[in-house]
Amino acid sequence: AQTVTQSQPEMSVQEAETVTLSCTYDTSESDYYLFWYKQPPSRQMILVIRQEAYKQQNATENRFSVNFQKAAKSFSLKISDSQLGDAAMYFCAYRSGVWETSGSRLTFGEGTQLTVNP
Amino acid sequence: DAGVTQSPTHLIKTRGQQVTLRCSPKSGHDTVSWYQQALGQGPQFIFQYYEEEERQRGNFPDRFSGHQFPNYSSELNVNALLLGDSALYLCASSLDTNQETQYFGPGTRLLVL
Incomplete structure (x- = not known):
């Protein structure tokens, strides 16, 4: 079974600064997808960024980028120019690429609570 | 384009009772998954439905x-x-393809007393 670990329960960053959230995962599969979701106090789970394991290039979405290290099974999220609206719980999630057996089932980490200080 | 909607937003029940929660998928999506998120934890997968059948649990x-x-x-x-x-x-x-990302609704908060 796959597992996802987020070792930082809480992180804080100053507005306009850069912060990196860590995530490691364990799997025996070679084909999979990794995601970062953001959950603000409104509870709505919002997709931040997605990475396909077969792609060597790290995904980027505006101020958000990832450092995907497949051999190390590491998937960190970097937030540049942090804004007050970035404050939320961030979840790392894994999805198997074996669609026939796993479908779109997501396995989540425990989350990292990010605080942005003005 | 309506996103994923859920009802009700909050619910209070007592032990032993039964509850039904509802979900309408994003327009064009045919696959629905349910997750349980206990306080302070990450969501846990309950099951997934496609073509009116439970596909994963x-x-x-x-x-x-x-x-x-x-x-x-x-x-x-x-x-x-x-x-x-x-x-x-x-x-x-989500759509029933391997390339599709899941989109979440706002959730239903259930309290059991």
């Missing part, structure tokens, strides 16, 4: 059951409620 007892309707909307039913069932229940929808 997580490690949840048979007290948790579901249904998907022809219009792709879905219900989650929980029987014989326990205090430990208190949680945020999230619905997510």
Whole structure:
């Protein structure tokens, strides 16, 4: 079974600064997808960024980028120019690429609570 | 374009009761997944529905059951409620392809007293 670990329960960053959230995962599969979701106090789970394991290039979405290290099974999220609206719980999630057996089932980490200080 | 919607937003039940939660997927999506998120934890996969059938199931007892309707909307039913069932229940929808990302609804907060 796959597992996802987020070792930082809480992180804080100053507005306009850069912060990196860590995530490691364990799997025996070679084909999979990794995601970062953001959950603000409104509870709505919002997709931040997605990475396909077969792609060597790290995904980027505006101020958000990832450092995907497949051999190390590491998937960190970097937030540049942090804004007050970035404050939320961030979840790392894994999805198997074996669609026939796993479908779109997501396995989540425990989350990292990010605080942005003005 | 309407996103994923869930109802009700909040619900209070007592132990032993039964509850039904509802989810309407994002327009164009045909697959619905349900997750349970206990306070301070990450979501846990309950099950997934496609073509009105349960396709995948997580490690949840048979007290948790579901249904998907022809219009792709879905219900989650929980029987014989326990205090430990208190949680945020999230619905997510996607297209039934390996490339598709799941989109989540705002959740239903269930409190069991």
